[in-house]
Amino acid sequence: MQSVRQLRPLVPKASARLHPVVSAARLNHQHAPASTSSTPGSAPNSDQGARTTHFGFKTVPEDQKENLVRNVFESVASSYDVMNDAMSLGVHRLWKDDFVARLKPGARGAQRCIDVAGGTGDIALRILDFAREKYADRETSVDVVDINGEMLKEGFKRFKKTMYHNTPQIAFKEANAQSMPEAEFPSNTYDLYTIAFGIRNCTSVPDVLKEAYRVLKPGGTFACLEFSRVNNPLFSTIYDQYSFSVIPLLGTILAGDRESYQYLVESIRRFPPQPTFAQMIADAGFTTGAMHEGKGGAWTDLWGGIASIHTAVKL
Numbered sequence: 001m002q003s004v005r006q007l008r009p010l011v012p013k014a015s016a017r018l019h020p021v022v023s024a025a026r027l028n029h030q031h032a033p034a035s036t037s038s039t040p041g042s043a044p045n046s047d048q049g050a051r052t053t054h055f056g057f058k059t060v061p062e063d064q065k066e067n068l069v070r071n072v073f074e075s076v077a078s079s080y081d082v083m084n085d086a087m088s089l090g091v092h093r094l095w096k097d098d099f100v101a102r103l104k105p106g107a108r109g110a111q112r113c114i115d116v117a118g119g120t121g122d123i124a125l126r127i128l129d130f131a132r133e134k135y136a137d138r139e140t141s142v143d144v145v146d147i148n149g150e151m152l153k154e155g156f157k158r159f160k161k162t163m164y165h166n167t168p169q170i171a172f173k174e175a176n177a178q179s180m181p182e183a184e185f186p187s188n189t190y191d192l193y194t195i196a197f198g199i200r201n202c203t204s205v206p207d208v209l210k211e212a213y214r215v216l217k218p219g220g221t222f223a224c225l226e227f228s229r230v231n232n233p234l235f236s237t238i239y240d241q242y243s244f245s246v247i248p249l250l251g252t253i254l255a256g257d258r259e260s261y262q263y264l265v266e267s268i269r270r271f272p273p274q275p276t277f278a279q280m281i282a283d284a285g286f287t288t289g290a291m292h293e294g295k296g297g298a299w300t301d302l303w304g305g306i307a308s309i310h311t312a313v314k315l
Contacts, residue, residue: 105127114242117177121156124144124155190215200271209286222312247261274298
């Protein structure tokens with residue numbers, strides 16, 4: 001069993017790494033073992049028997065995707081906030097505030113949370129701040145998990161500036177969201193599992209969902225914030241023009257990296273639409289709302305579907 005690297009209170013050199021890490025606008029760079037099922041759109045290679053999946057609009061062998069996505073996020077780790085601003089015109093900050101506020105961490109007492117593909121720590125910080133400011137809760141804790149060590153280093157630096165640094169409320173762990181070791185992440189452990197702008201970068205979304213179900217306690221909540229499908233045709237056309245024309249250009253100007261930003265745009269278009277993803281969550285064993293958007297539904301669209309919040313419960 002490969003070890004998990006834990007970054008608390010320092011960022012040590014690990015003698016062994018779990019599959020090197022995930023998150024985008026916080027990206028989750030994941031690798032599925034060859035025996036596992038792949039994300040929708042994967043297909044076996046008739047010549048070699050190898051399974052393939054998508055990397056943006058490209059078709060690649062499953063066992064190569066993790067390295068390709070890791071390279072993207074190692075490239076953008078230091079400019080992560082700029083990347084998110086470019087992807088969402090800066091609105092990602094409001095979406096993340098809304099995401100955490102809907103979950104109300106701390107409302108029912110101290111919670112043990114896991115934020116996956118959360119390397120830079122922005123969701124974890126919002127969770128801890130919300131619990132403290134709204135409910136005077138200083139017991140809720142968050143394990144930040146990512147498959148990319150560079151992203152985790154950014155999160156560790158962010159938390160060094162906060163009151164939570166060197167406390168039991170925060171831990172940074174390098175692990176693969178598709179196969180988190182049972183010894184480090186026992187079954188039925190967490191009250192809340194969050195993943196924001198990361199799951200679309202995983203090689204096998206179903207495997208991530210299965211792991212989420214495993215580590216949550218009965219009654220625990222799964223919550224995912226992800227770029228999604230815009231429903232209004234006119235708005236969709238405008239958004240596509242911005243995404244494919246402006247965002248890669250911003251990548252060149254702001255980060256000197258057009259290719260990474262091009263991949264991020266393409267990865268959004270390859271992710272399943274809201275109803276399909278909601279059904280995948282249900283297929284993993286979760287109880288969701290009805291298969292529609294809005295009140296009583298399985299998801300809530302933000303800004304016409306540019307992003308969506310999916311929530312479900314493990315019963």
